[in-house]
Amino acid sequence: MKWSTRAKMAMKAAVAGWRGQGFDFSSWFGRTFWGIDNSKLANNETIFSVISRLANTVSSLPLKLYHNYDSVINQAADVLINAPNQNMSGFDFINKVEVSRNEHGNGYAVIMRDIRMQVEAIIPIDPTYVTPFLNTDDDTLWYEIRGTGGTYYFHNMNMLHVKHITGSSRWIGLSPIEVLKNTLQYDKAVQEFSLSEMEKKESFKLTYDANVDEGKRKAVINDFRKFYKENGGILFQEPGVTIDEIERKYVASDTFMSERITRSRVANVFNVPVSFLNDTEGQSYSSNEQMMIQFVNMTVLPIIRQYEHEFNRKLLTEKDRKEGYYFKFNLGGLLRGDTTARTAFYQAGIRSGFLEQDEVRRLEDLPPRGGNAAKLWVSGDLYPIDMDPNQRKGGEKQNESKTEE
The missing domain is CATH 3.30.1120 (Arylsulfatase, C-terminal domain)
Structure with missing residues (x-):
């Protein structure tokens, strides 16, 4: 591919937004793009359940742009968090991409930039229309999108791509539903057999x-x-x-065991606790908090880290990253525990001097009070951490006794 061709393709992706043509993808796909959904997601209850749980969990997590631990906002963050495009909110955007990632193994979203190369819109794309490929001239990754209005090419910096596991020679993630193909066929056969047996007189x-x-x-x-x-x-x-x-040879327990096997295999492939699919037999969690810790560490954390790396690399400039800007999901809401556990944690944090009272109020969605509530305290019992020890209770007497000696 000649350098002039590469430049034209890159500019075509960059200016698609501000030129107006294709901003809403009207020339890309017509009504037939959405079609009738005959996928496993629409006709299998177990698959629908696990994908709904994962997509809703990820899209419900608070997402912010930080600068050295302080929450900030810029154009890219405002677009991503509040209005990725003219048709959806930030929740809808991440939900759609995560559903595509779990259904097809890949979730794609085109980054539309204005004439100043700033992020103007982010639009999710049906994975069945996208093909990644490497340019043999310089080994850069490009994405081919086939639409009703023609074929479009986007450089990897203008395409958000989140996926399931891939090998060293693949850029396309494996679809969990394809991995479960035999399991779903077996489950369907058992259901059809059970239904036919129950309908017999x-x-x-x-x-x-x-x-x-x-x-x-x-x-x-x-x-x-x-x-x-x-x-x-x-x-x-x-x-x-x-x-x-x-x-009759049909036994209801056979169907129950088959459903348990299916739930177990689906939970293994999607890497979620099987209890999330309403199967509690054999569970050994002493509390819901332990179960959520496993879910967060083994399932949610790898997913959101992939999103964060994509956002940081493709929505922020190299200068922004070097200055300490980064996107981050807040997992605290999933690990808050019950009232007793949160109270013990907050008390330990305040008395040990690593939590301000106002920080605790923010975690509980209460307004900060300022003043002493915005200070760090240490137990003794509880003084501002920067107070002179001589001013604490009993501090003057101890100093006098040392002087007499």
């Missing part, structure tokens, strides 16, 4: 003795047909006639 076997004549046989058969058609009632068993029910 009871079966019986009529046995006649040798002394039962033809007329009596017809009368018994007619009575039994009426009984079977009415699905119950009174049936008189004639002498010489035996009625035995044919045992």
Whole structure:
């Protein structure tokens, strides 16, 4: 690929927003883009449950831009957090990308920039229309997007891409649903078999003795047909006639065990505790707090770190990063624990001098009070941490006794 071609492709991505053409992607996809959803997400309850939980959890986490631990705002942060594009909020944007990541293995969003190369909009893209590829001339990563209005190419710095695991030779993440293909087929087969068995009517076997004549046989058969058609009632068993029910092989517990196996495999692939899929058998958590710690450390943290790295690399400039700017999700809400645990933590923090009372109020969504509440205290019992020890209770007496000695 010649340098002039690469430059044109890069500029095409950069100016797509301010030129107006394609800002709302009207020339990219028509109504057929959304179509009818026949995916596993729409027709499998277990998959819908786990993807909903992951997407809602990630999109509900507070996201802020920080500068050396202080929360700040700039154009990129305002677009990402408040209005990624003209059609959705920040919650909707992250929710859609996370659903795509879990359903297809990849979540894509195009970064639209204005004439000053500042972030103007971020628009999620259907993964089925996107193909990553390497430019053989300089080994840079590009993304090909096939739309109804034509084919578009975006440099990797203009495309947010979050994914499931990949190998060293792949840029496309593995789809968890593809990994679960055999499990879902088995689960569907069991459900269809169970449904067909439950829809079947009871079966019986009529046995006649040798002394039962033809007329009596017809009368018994007619009575039994009426009984079977009415699905119950009174049936008189004639002498010489035996009625035995044919045992059905369907057992409800078989379906229950199959569902448990499916839930366990889905939980393993999506890396969530199986209790999140309403299966509590065999769980050994002593508290909900322990379960949430495992969920946060093993599931949520790797996901949000991937988002944070994408945001920091592609929404912030190199100068911003060197000056200490970074995006960060706040996981504190998932690890707050119950009232007793939070109270003990806050008390220890205040008495040990690493939490201000106003910081505690902010964590509990209460307004700060200022004054002494904005100071660090140490127990003794509780003085401002910068107070002269001589001014503390008993401090003067101790100094006088030392002087006399």
